[in-house]
Amino acid sequence: xxxxxxxxxxxxxxxxxxxxxxxxxxxxxxxxxxxxxxxxxxxxxxxxxxxxxxxxxxxxxxxxxxxxxxxxxxxxxxxxxxxxxxxxxxxxxxxxxxxxxxxxxxxxxxxxxxxxxxxxxxxxxxxxxxxxxxxxxxxxxxxxxxxxxxxxxxxxxxxxxxxxxxxxxxxxxxxxxxxxxxxxxxxxxxxxxxxxxxxxxxxxxxxxxxxxxxxxxxxxxxxxxxxxxxxxxxxxxxxxxxxxxxxxxxxxxxxxxxxxxxxxxxxxxxxxxxxxxxxxxxxxxxxx
Amino acid sequence: xxxxxxxxxxxxxxxxxxxxxxxxxxxxxxxxxxxxxxxxxxxxxxxxxxxxxxxxxxxxxxxxxxxxxxxxxxxxxxxxxxxxxxxxxxxxxxxxxxxxxxxxxxxxxxxxxxxxxxxxxxxxxxxxxxxxxxxxxxxxxxxxxxxxxxxxxxxxxxxxxxxxxxxxxxxxxxxxxxxxxxxxxxxxxxxxxxxxxxxxxxxxxxxxxxxxxxxxxxxxxxxxxxxxxxxx
Amino acid sequence: xxxxxxxxxxxxxxxxxxxxxxxxxxxxxxxxxxxxxxxxxxxxxxxxxxxxxxxxxxxxxxxxxxxxxxxxxxxxxxxxxxxxxxxxxxxxxxxxxxxxxxxxxxxxxxxxxxxxxxxxxxxxxxxxxxxxxxxxxxxxxxxxxxxxxxxxxxxxxxxxxxxxxxxxxxxxxxxxxxxxxxxxxxxxxxxxxxxxxxxxxxxxxxxxxxxxxxxxxxxxxxxxxxxxxxxxxxxxxxxxxxxxxxxxxxxxxxxxxxxxxxxxxxxxxxxxxxxxxxxxxxxxxxxxxxxxxxxxxxxxxxxxxxxxxxxxxxxxxxxxxxxxxxxxxxxxxxxxxxxxxxxxxxxxxxxxxxx
Numbered sequence: 001x002x003x004x005x006x007x008x009x010x011x012x013x014x015x016x017x018x019x020x021x022x023x024x025x026x027x028x029x030x031x032x033x034x035x036x037x038x039x040x041x042x043x044x045x046x047x048x049x050x051x052x053x054x055x056x057x058x059x060x061x062x063x064x065x066x067x068x069x070x071x072x073x074x075x076x077x078x079x080x081x082x083x084x085x086x087x088x089x090x091x092x093x094x095x096x097x098x099x100x101x102x103x104x105x106x107x108x109x110x111x112x113x114x115x116x117x118x119x120x121x122x123x124x125x126x127x128x129x130x131x132x133x134x135x136x137x138x139x140x141x142x143x144x145x146x147x148x149x150x151x152x153x154x155x156x157x158x159x160x161x162x163x164x165x166x167x168x169x170x171x172x173x174x175x176x177x178x179x180x181x182x183x184x185x186x187x188x189x190x191x192x193x194x195x196x197x198x199x200x201x202x203x204x205x206x207x208x209x210x211x212x213x214x215x216x217x218x219x220x221x222x223x224x225x226x227x228x229x230x231x232x233x234x235x236x237x238x239x240x241x242x243x244x245x246x247x248x249x250x251x252x253x254x255x256x257x258x259x260x261x262x263x264x265x266x267x268x269x270x271x272x273x274x275x276x277x278x279x280x281x282x283x284x285x286x287x288x
Numbered sequence: 289x290x291x292x293x294x295x296x297x298x299x300x301x302x303x304x305x306x307x308x309x310x311x312x313x314x315x316x317x318x319x320x321x322x323x324x325x326x327x328x329x330x331x332x333x334x335x336x337x338x339x340x341x342x343x344x345x346x347x348x349x350x351x352x353x354x355x356x357x358x359x360x361x362x363x364x365x366x367x368x369x370x371x372x373x374x375x376x377x378x379x380x381x382x383x384x385x386x387x388x389x390x391x392x393x394x395x396x397x398x399x400x401x402x403x404x405x406x407x408x409x410x411x412x413x414x415x416x417x418x419x420x421x422x423x424x425x426x427x428x429x430x431x432x433x434x435x436x437x438x439x440x441x442x443x444x445x446x447x448x449x450x451x452x453x454x455x456x457x458x459x460x461x462x463x464x465x466x467x468x469x470x471x472x473x474x475x476x477x478x479x480x481x482x483x484x485x486x487x488x489x490x491x492x493x494x495x496x497x498x499x500x501x502x503x504x505x506x507x508x509x510x511x512x513x514x515x516x517x518x519x520x
Numbered sequence: 521x522x523x524x525x526x527x528x529x530x531x532x533x534x535x536x537x538x539x540x541x542x543x544x545x546x547x548x549x550x551x552x553x554x555x556x557x558x559x560x561x562x563x564x565x566x567x568x569x570x571x572x573x574x575x576x577x578x579x580x581x582x583x584x585x586x587x588x589x590x591x592x593x594x595x596x597x598x599x600x601x602x603x604x605x606x607x608x609x610x611x612x613x614x615x616x617x618x619x620x621x622x623x624x625x626x627x628x629x630x631x632x633x634x635x636x637x638x639x640x641x642x643x644x645x646x647x648x649x650x651x652x653x654x655x656x657x658x659x660x661x662x663x664x665x666x667x668x669x670x671x672x673x674x675x676x677x678x679x680x681x682x683x684x685x686x687x688x689x690x691x692x693x694x695x696x697x698x699x700x701x702x703x704x705x706x707x708x709x710x711x712x713x714x715x716x717x718x719x720x721x722x723x724x725x726x727x728x729x730x731x732x733x734x735x736x737x738x739x740x741x742x743x744x745x746x747x748x749x750x751x752x753x754x755x756x757x758x759x760x761x762x763x764x765x766x767x768x769x770x771x772x773x774x775x776x777x778x779x780x781x782x783x784x785x786x787x788x789x790x791x792x793x794x795x796x797x798x799x800x801x802x803x804x805x806x807x808x809x810x811x812x813x814x815x816x817x818x819x820x821x822x823x824x825x826x827x828x829x830x831x832x833x834x835x836x837x838x839x840x841x842x843x844x845x846x847x848x849x850x851x852x853x854x855x856x857x858x859x860x861x862x863x864x865x866x867x868x869x870x871x872x873x874x875x
Binding site: 086092099106272 | 574630637638639643645649765768769772803813820
C-alpha cells in the first residue's frame with residue numbers, strides 16, 4: 001500500500017515537474033533557445049511570493065499565484081525584449097545559452113544579497129498536510145490540487161496554441177521566422193510574448209514547489225535541471241510529452257527517496273541519463 | 289498610374305553584391321514577367337521589394353510611396369504580396385490556417401477564404417490537412433492563396449511553375465487570369481521563358497544581377513531572348 | 521612557399537625570461553602572492569580546456585566541474601591509500617578523468633548543442649550526489665589530506681606554484697601544438713561547419729572525442745593540484761558549478777576560440793575580483809554579479825571577446841593557429857611549385873576570421 005501511495009504521489013508531483021518544464025519546452029519549440037536562467041526565475045517567483053506574503057500576510061499563497069504570474073510575465077517579456085532578442089537571430093547557437101547563463105549567475109547572486117542564503121518555505125497552512133482517502137489509499141489534497149492545476153494549465157496552453165489566432169501566429173513564427181514578416185508579424189514581439197508566457201508558467205510551478213519544499217537562492221540550479229530533463233525526456237518541443245516526462249521523473253524521485261532517503265534528486269537524474277542513453281529523442285515523444 | 293517604380297536598385301548579401309542598378313516598372317493592371325537563369329538575381333529582386341534584404345540601395349516606389357528602407361512588416365500592409373520561392377508554407381499549420389495567416393494584413397477587396405476555395409476547390413477538401421500531405425501543385429495553390437488573402441495590389445510570384453507537371457502549371461496559370469480579373473497586377477518570376485512571356489504584357493530579363501533585356505512580350509524574338517538570358 | 525600553419529610569434533627571449541621568473545619566484549615574492557598566482561595559473565589551464573571544447577570543438581560543457589572534482593578525489597585517495605606524497609601520484613588524476621570522459625562521451629555525444637551542455641551538468645550533479653552519499657569517500661563532509669605531511673612544509677607552496685605554472689604552460693602550448701596538428705585542423709573544420717567537415721571525410725565524432733578527453737584530463741590535473749593546496753576536498757567544493765562559471769566567464773571575456781583569449785580573460789577576471797573584493801570591499805556575491813554583467817555585455821557587444829580588439833595594439837598574434845593556403849603554382853617560371861600541394865589538409869585553406 002505504501003508503494004502504491006508513493007507512486008500515486010509521484011504522479012501527482014510529476015504534474016508539477018511537467019509544469020516546471022513546459023515553459024522551457026515552449027521557448028525551445030518556438031525560438032530554439034534554452035533559457036538557462038529558467039531555474040532562477042522559478043526561484044525568484046517564490047521569493048516574490050514570500051515578499052508579497054510579508055506585505056499581505058492574511059492572504060493564502062495559492063491566491064498569490066495569479067499576481068506573481070503576471071509579474072513573471074512582465075519579467076519574461078523584458079528579458080526577451082532587452083537581452084535575448086539581440087542574440088536570437090545570430091547563427092551561433094551558443095550565444096543565447098551563454099547569455100542566459102550570465103543572467104542566471106547575476107540573478108542567483110543578487111537574490112543571495114537581497115534575500116539571504118537561508119532556506120525558505122511558503123506556508124500553505126493546513127492545506128499542505130491535509131490528505132483525503134480513497135478506500136485505504138491516502139493521497140495528499142495539495143498534490144491533487146497541483147495535478148489538477150497542472151493539467152488545466154497544460155490544456156489551456158494547448159488550446160491557446162491550436163485554437164487561437166495568437167497560437168497560429170506563434171506556430172507560424174516558429175516555422176519560418178522570415179516568412180511571417182511578409183504577413184506583418186514582427187517575430188521579436190512574438191518572442192517577447194512567448195517568453196513572458198514561459199516564465200508565467202514557470203512562476204506557477206515555482207510557487208507550488210515552494211509550498212511543498214523549502215528553497216534558497218541556490219535552488220535554481222536544481223529546478224533548471226529538472227525542467228530540462230522534463231523537456232528532453234518528453235521529446236523536445238512536445239508538451240504532453242513534457243507532462244509524461246515530468247510524471248516519470250516525479251515517480252522516480254519519490255520511489256527513490258523511499259528506498260534511499262538521502263538521495264535527493266539522484267534517481268530522477270539517473271532516469272534522465274538512462275533515457276538519454278536509450279532514446280535520445282525522448283521517451284515520451286507525443287506528436288504536438 | 290505606375291504601381292511599382294524601381295530605379296537603380298543594388299542589393300547585397302553581406303559583402304556580396306547580387307543586383308547592379310536594376311530598374312523596372314509595373315503599371316496598374318499589368319502582368320510583367322521577370323526571366324533569367326538560376327542565380328541571375330530574380331529571387332533577390334523580389335525579396336528586396338518586400339523588405340527581406342537588409343542591405344539595399346536605390347529607389348523603390350510603390351503606389352507613389354517610397355519603400356526603399358522600410359522593413360518587411362510595414363511593407364506587407366501596403367498591398368505588396370509575395371508567393372515565395374519554394375512556397376515556404378508553415379508545416380505546423382494546416383491548409384486553412386496557412387491561408388488565414390495571409391489574412392492578418394487583410395485590405396478591403398474581393399479575396400477571402402471562400403473566394404480562394406472557389407479558385408482552388410481542391411483546397412477546401414484538404415483544408416484540415418498538413419501542407420506536407422499535399423502534392424506540389426496543391427502546395428503552390430496554398431502559397432498563392434495565402435498571398436491573395438491580403439488583397440494585394442501587386443502580387444509577386446516567384447517560380448510558381450517550378451517542379452510541376454505541365455497540366456498542373458496550366459491550372460495555376462489559368463488561376464492567374466482570375467486574379468488579374470479581380471484587379472491585381474502581377475510580377476511573374478520564371479525560368480520557363482515561354483510560359484512567362486505568354487502570360488505577360490512586358491518582359492524583363494536578368495543576367496548576373498543586371499537587366500539585359502526589356503520589352504513588350506509579343507515583340508521578343510527567340511534569339512534575342514536567349515542572348516539576354518544566357519549572355520552569349 | 522608551402523602551405524601549413526603560420527609561424528606564431530613567441531620570441532625566445534621572452535620564453536627564457538619567463539622561465540627564469542617562474543623558477544625564481546618563490547624566493548622573491550611572498551606566500552600570499554604565490555598562492556594567488558598558483559590559483560590564477562590553474563584557472564588559466566582550466567579556461568584553456570574549456571576554450572578547447574567550446575571555441576575549437578564546438579562543445580559547450582556546463583558540467584566540466586565534474587572533472588575538476590574527480591581529479592581532486594582520485595588524487596586524494598590514490599595518495600592516501602598508497603601512502604605516497606600527493607605530488608608523486610598526480611598522473612592518476614588526468615588518467616581517471618580521461619577514462620571517465622571517454623565513457624561519458626559515449627552517451628553524452630548523442631545530445632546536441634544545448635542539450636549536451638546541460639546533460640554534462642546533470643552528470644556532474646549525479647557524481648556529486650553519489651560522492652556525497654558514499655561514506656568511504658568522505659560523504660558530504662569530505663576528506664583531508666594526511667599524506668601532505670610527507671611533504672616538507674617549506675616546499676609546499678613553491679612546489680604547488682611550480683607545478684601550477686607547468687600545468688598552465690602545458691595547457692597553453694599543448695593546446696597550441698594540438699591545434700597545429702592534423703587533429704587540430706580537423707577540429708577547426710568541425711567547429712566551422714560540421715556538415716561540410718564530415719562531407720570531406722573529417723571524422724567529426726573522433727575529433728570531438730579527442731578534444732573532450734583531453735579537456736577532461738586537463739581539468740582533472742588542475743583540480744587535483746588546486747585541492748592539494750587546500751589540503752581538503754568535499755563534494756560541495758569539488759563539484760561546484762562555479763568552476764565552470766569561472767571558466768566560461770574568462771573565455772567569453774578574453775576571447776573564445778583564440779589561444780591568447782583565456783590569458784587575457786584570466787588577467788581581467790582576477791583583476792576584477794581583486795578590485796571588487798579588496799578595493800571596494802564587496803562580498804564574494806557582488807563580484808560574481810559584476811563578472812556576470814561583464815560577461816553579458818561581452819556576449820551582446822563583443823562576442824569575440826577582448827583579444828581581437830587588443831591584437832592590433834599588441835602587434836599581431838602571439839600564438840596563431842591560422843593556416844595559410846598553399847600559394848598557387850607559378851606556371852611561368854622553371855621551378856615547380858609542387859610543395860604547395862603537400863597534403864589534403866593544407867589544401868583546405870585558411871580558416872575565416874581570427875581563429
